[in-house]
Amino acid sequence: MSARAQRPPKERRATSARAARISARTLDAVGRKHQELLAGYKGLLLVCTGTGCVSAGGFVIRDSLKAMLKKRRLDKKWLVVQTGCNGFCAMGPILVVQPEGIFYEKLNEKSLEKVAEEHLVGGKPVKASMHKDLATGNPIAKMAEIPFFAKQQLIALRNKGIVDPENIESAIAMGGYAALKKALTTMKPADVLGEVMRSGIRGRGGAGFPTGAKWESCIKASATGATGESNAQAVRPSPTKPVLVCNADEGDPGAFMDRSIIETDPHAVLEGMCLGAYAIGASEGFIYIRKEYPLALERLEKAMAQARERGLLGKRILGSDFAFDIKIHRGAGAFVCGESTALMASMEGRVGEPRAKYVHNVESGYMGRPTVLNNVETWANVPVIVEKGGAWFGSIGTGDVAKSPWNGSSGTKVFSRVGNIANTGLVEVPMGIRLKEIIFDIGGGIPGGREFKAVQTGGPSGGCLPKSMLDLPVDFDTLAKAGSMMGSGGMIVMDDRTCMVDVAKYFIDFLKDESCGKCTPCREGLIAVSEILGAITRGQATEALLGELEGLCDTMAVSSLCQLGATAPNPVLSTLKYFRDEYLAHIRERKCPAGVCKSLIRYEITPNCNGCHVCARNCPTNCISGDKKKLHVIDANACIKCGICRDVCKFDAVRVG
């Protein structure tokens, strides 16, 4: 907080200016006023209410905390702020006490009570609820000192865990809409485009296409009139006013970057879109958001309503002549609708299927109009690029993007990490960071003392990278060269109990279900590949089928209509490349080395067994017999290979062979 904000507030109510439209002249005052309001408190209690923490009880913590303060008459001293995703989802529910930045994790009513009593009243932070260092077990008091946060660099998530996503003044107080003010008062549209071009930012949605180049093409197409084929049946109106779309149809399993950005800081996205609209000359924008994101949708709608009320969306934005408004389109949750042309077909009210992109969206997109589509994270980066300059953004990350955005990957990237990793959650790191830094330094490594085996990046159609690749710098081109991809930033970590053939089949089956089925290679290829992988996991395949598999993958990669089909073979090709031995073990020896493929394994109890009977009690088919304190035996005929016995055994006496 600034020195100015430390002064006691004259006005306690933040609502005095509510509903009044904000102009470029008054924007700073609105922010200052909110800062003064916050400065009037002894401290802020930042409760994470991202979807992850909410499911762990975030809302309960928020409400209990409010009640506890009220009971102790402390509610004028401490302000409870609900924030979006803090990122450290594994540790939710999370509370951060400001200004010191004391981090409390895995709170429940009881531990919260203790925090209230000892810390908020007594002034003594509670060690028991602090984060523990993974190596030493010592509590770490301050959030900034926790390794999970230390290596991060926040641009898109600059306000995570700080602003209240449901309060526009909170966002303005943290610099929200300052970039828009700068653009509208001091920059021409071409200047905004120039900064974005200079930044070298590449699309965060998957393909990494340079955003500036996309905008520039759209501006050109709008000026010359689109000449491409029409998407819609209706004859396209000849004037070609461009349209702008925010893709919030995040569909990768285990990915929640975009959802979290919207839940955390919706105004960052809205401001980014306003800047984009100003740059390309659009007055109409859409946000395509999936139905499965109710909290994100709610916050987005609130943010839009507040922005409209305050004159930050709609006509005469910030008192200027610039007009731009946004409509929300809710998707029904089809994975393929994340593909831009399918998304636009869905927006037009047609079946969500992609079309050939020989004529690009920037020429003929939504309703045949020139359309710029960027993903949530890309839009959230735009205000910072405009505010701090493209050169500053370009200095972060890899390569020299000053000459061409294709020379590197600038800026930061948000990753959601799930799977066999200690610190699941959301991180934002500079491009070029090494995989092992994300997985081990920030991620805390593999839990349960197991070995790292592979990490799958880029969503279901990304590739699986082995241990030998852990030194790989994470950027668009390096990942693609290694047979995977950046995708939208999903990352799934797998330990040594993972069968790579089974993993490949899992992703192929996901894609098989999500393929729209329009084109032959994607539809039939996925069915066939799934069938062959199934045969391998059942030990019914020959080596000749591997050749068929590679042939199918080639046809899919080259001949598919859209990128869903074209990248679908990645899980198969990358596992074949890095874990071919495992495929061969399934085929030649009819064995699953990781002990996963049920047709190829059997569970046995080794002499390590001390006859504690825990496994027998937990067995769902009662197929484990043996007297107490005596070696137990599994009836292989009745065993369904569920693995519960292995999981519950404390003596590592269950072996899979």
Next chain:
Amino acid sequence: MGSATTTTTTTTATIPVTVDGQTIEVKPGTTVLEAARMLKISIPTLCHHSAVEAYGACRVCMTEIEVRGKKRMVTACNFPIREPLAVFAESDATKRQRRGVLSMMLARWPNVPAIQTLAKRYGVQNPGYKHPLRNEAPDACILCGLCVKACSEMVWEDVIAFAGRGARRRVAMPFGKQSERCTGCGTCAYICPTGAIKVADEKNNPVDPARIRKYGFRLTKEMATLDDSQCKMRRVGTAHLVEIMDAYDLLPTHNYKFGKHAEIARISSPVWTSLVRQNVPDGCWVGCQMSCAKAVDDFVPRTGPYKGRKVLVDGPEYETVASCGSNIGVFEPHDIIELNFYCDTYGIDTISFGTACAFAMECYEAGVLDKRKTGGLDLKFGNATAALELLHHMSRGEGFGVLVGQGIRQMKRIFAERFGGDPKFLHDIGMEAKGLEYSEYVSKESLAQQAGYAMAQKGPQHDEAWLIFMDMVNKQLPTFEKKAEALYYFPMWRTWFGLMGLCKLPWNDVEPEDNAKWPEPNKVPGHVEGYENFLSGMIGGDFKIQDILKMSERVYNFQRVFAIRMGHGRREDDRGPYRAMGPVTAEEYESRAERYDGQLKELVKVDPAGKSTAQKMALLRQYREEQYEGVLDAVYKRRGWTRNGTPTPETLKGLGIDYPWVVEVVKARMAEEGSA
């Protein structure tokens, strides 16, 4: 995903494309497939059809191209050529992808001939894995999407669509139920490359459905691909005719006095395009692919019982714009729509109302009527409020509306008897024949059309013959015999549509691309052939146009006999008012003096110089009336009727309708006329 680079397109220049070493210049936007086909180089397709937009789903047309030194694989069917490129229609990379795609299809549908043929061409064997959805039927659906595209783009119905994703993808009707909007037009079945769609036509039970579908599809395809460049029936409807008729001096204006008007732009098609809901399927019957009916949404009338309320107006089409617009001097589109709405609401024909109103207005302006006689209505041409008031009076059976409501034939009598109007003048300007009001074309300069109107059995409606362009513009009917032949062929041909219950518009409001190359393009021979096959396929046999005309001729002659039995069907009944033939008033003559003077000189062989307008009018009238009688004689002869328009017993015998009670009627009339 993908790259988003844009290339600017030059729309005028052509672009050189090299396909397997041969170079051709193509227009920008031409697809790789089209370019290859121009060079007779084969690229295989399964989901492509020239009648629908390229879909790019089957991927069998994967082809290697080279643009700016970079090679890439694209689908030939929808890759638009926008810069010079080379195409490798049979390179190794091309073949490898086509093989891969065909192998996938063969695994699922091993016995579909369309796939087998291509698999053989590329040496594709059955793959080594078993497809879980393997379908051995030779007529399996291969999900090419042609049926879906055809239903959407050609039929404008979207009755069928893809349902389900991925492996569950299938063609279905909404909610998997038989859709009521499916008329069984068969377009989907026809376009299907495997025969997966069968049409079960239990209601019509045609003898040869395939034959019907073949010709039905041809028409559907023409509608889908040619209408936009021809009559725009689907997008605009018949209102596109207004400015065309004005340009040819054929648009009835001020009770058919004139054929054009200075204010035409106010009621031309751009105006209707803006007022009428366009681009939606709105046929008279579900499944019509012409769908020329148009409607005005949320119209608010300014008069009458629906004043101030939002209503939907069906129309206006061309005849209504002319009858309730130019012919009564109204050029305000909203008034035309309102007249249209109240005519529909009251159950009054817009043509009869407009023509009757125009007659009353001319009588008013000529002094036959005045405000006292009209009950206060100021019936000047162009007074839309008075016209609307008259219409409301008619509906309520009040005041002057009672007189107009009886039609022109009765008005002529009443105005002469009660108001002292000149019967000859009233007869000359009263645009009716056989008691029916004229429809909306000026026939003055087309002798054949004068007869086409006045001789029509039901009265002067152009549904028996529309010969104005053939006769007047294209001069294809120079002799009485030629005119008589047209007045035999077209009434018989057009009557047949009535016999079949078919709409005539698809016959000639869309024409085959090569229509002009046929002999007698006016008959749209390509479509006549289609109707021959339609009839033959429906009821069996092998009908030709002569058989079809014969069917109509029987009915047509029987209608004439019926008219005779009712005391009509005489030569005098086949004469129209002189307003349909030439200028009745000096004002009319003067407005086209140059044309009429020229005709006096060339046709009547008299020098108009020095003659008064009245003298010239009389000479022209005498000439035109003689000409008309000449046409009547020729037509009666061609139809096998007597000089007084009675079918002879021989004619009836030739048609096989010489039943005694029929012959008795004509013999009685012939005896009465002394022409037996």
